[in-house]
Amino acid sequence: MPEGHVIHRIARKFQATFRNAPLAVSSPQGRFHREAALLDGAHLERAEAFGKHLFLVFDDSAIVHIHLGLIGSLRFAPLAEPRGQVRLRVSNGKEAADLRGPQRCRLIDAQERERVIDTLGPDPLRDDDPAAALAAAGRSRRAIGSLLMDQSLFAGVGSIYRTESLFRRGINPRQPGNQLSVDERRGLWDDLVENMRRGLETGRIDTVRPEHTPEAMGREPRVDEHGGEVYVYRRAGMPCLVCGERVREGAIDGRKAFWCPRCQPMRGRTPR
DNA sequence: GTAGCATGGTAAG
DNA sequence: TTACCCTGCTACG
Numbered sequence: 001m002p003e004g005h006v007i008h009r010i011a012r013k014f015q016a017t018f019r020n021a022p023l024a025v026s027s028p029q030g031r032f033h034r035e036a037a038l039l040d041g042a043h044l045e046r047a048e049a050f051g052k053h054l055f056l057v058f059d060d061s062a063i064v065h066i067h068l069g070l071i072g073s074l075r076f077a078p079l080a081e082p083r084g085q086v087r088l089r090v091s092n093g094k095e096a097a098d099l100r101g102p103q104r105c106r107l108i109d110a111q112e113r114e115r116v117i118d119t120l121g122p123d124p125l126r127d128d129d130p131a132a133a134l135a136a137a138g139r140s141r142r143a144i145g146s147l148l149m150d151q152s153l154f155a156g157v158g159s160i161y162r163t164e165s166l167f168r169r170g171i172n173p174r175q176p177g178n179q180l181s182v183d184e185r186r187g188l189w190d191d192l193v194e195n196m197r198r199g200l201e202t203g204r205i206d207t208v209r210p211e212h213t214p215e216a217m218g219r220e221p222r223v224d225e226h227g228g229e230v231y232v233y234r235r236a237g238m239p240c241l242v243c244g245e246r247v248r249e250g251a252i253d254g255r256k257a258f259w260c261p262r263c264q265p266m267r268g269r270t271p272r
Numbered sequence: 273g274t275a276g277c278a279t280g281g282t283a284a285g
Numbered sequence: 286t287t288a289c290c291c292t293g294c295t296a297c298g
Contacts (some may be wrong), residue, residue, distance in 0.1 A: 069290070070290080071292045073292060084292080
């Protein structure tokens with residue numbers, strides 16, 4: 001259940017644990033058996049994340065392309081009998097990485113890797129230039145909450161970071177992209193970079209500024225189920241941490257969106 | 273114990 | 286728009 005920062009952390013962990021050592025590669029569940037057999041005993045050249053896509057590069061003609069989707073998981077643990085449906089296991093004999101329930105796990109070559117990357121917009125965790133994507137968002141009549149989740153525009157952004165950056169910048173998720181100023185669009189990008197970089201280092205999604213933390217506001221400390229402290233994500237009906245207004249919930253592209261109507265009012269302003 | 277939902281994306285309808 | 290992937294957690298009984 002990952003946003004981009006989790007995939008980047010997994011890539012780091014793969015490199016730190018498995019790089020340049022002969023690896024046992026298998027598919028206990030069987031659905032990746034043929035491909036795993038080809039890779040068994042190979043060395044991992046590198047692991048890399050682009051948005052929510054993970055590439056395990058053994059060589060130019062042997063790259064494992066993984067996308068966890070909503071329910072997939074990839075966990076590291078001391079080597080032991082696999083439990084449940086493990087699609088892919090990579091092990092150095094002591095530690096194992098187990099992949100379960102991925103949306104995608106396939107063997108590809110360098111050309112296909114390029115094709116996948118070409119479908120993705122700039123990744124806030126990769127020092128990419130966001131200019132073209134921000135300009136495209138500024139021409140679109142689609143809701144900004146929808147644009148931020150479009151991986152061809154902003155790779156790696158998920159529902160929580162989308163929701164929280166919009167709150168922090170005071171922008172309503174339903175505001176059309178072409179009604180946002182250059183500064184507002186740039187500000188959203190900068191905020192995604194700030195939040196996601198923090199998530200990459202800590203492994204948690206924390207978006208609440210120091211002045212709004214429970215401690216600063218004289219409330220009980222709280223840790224959400226996703227492991228951090230946020231302003232509005234999954235807080236529908238609860239008071240806004242800044243103004244006390246009731247947090248609202250609605251659907252954008254079939255996904256839940258959350259916002260504070262006072263801190264993020266809809267408004268009619270012309271671009272530029 | 274078990275129903276329901278979720279940090280996502282694809283493909284069928 | 287809906288079904289699915291088929292994990293992992295929480296809420297509920």
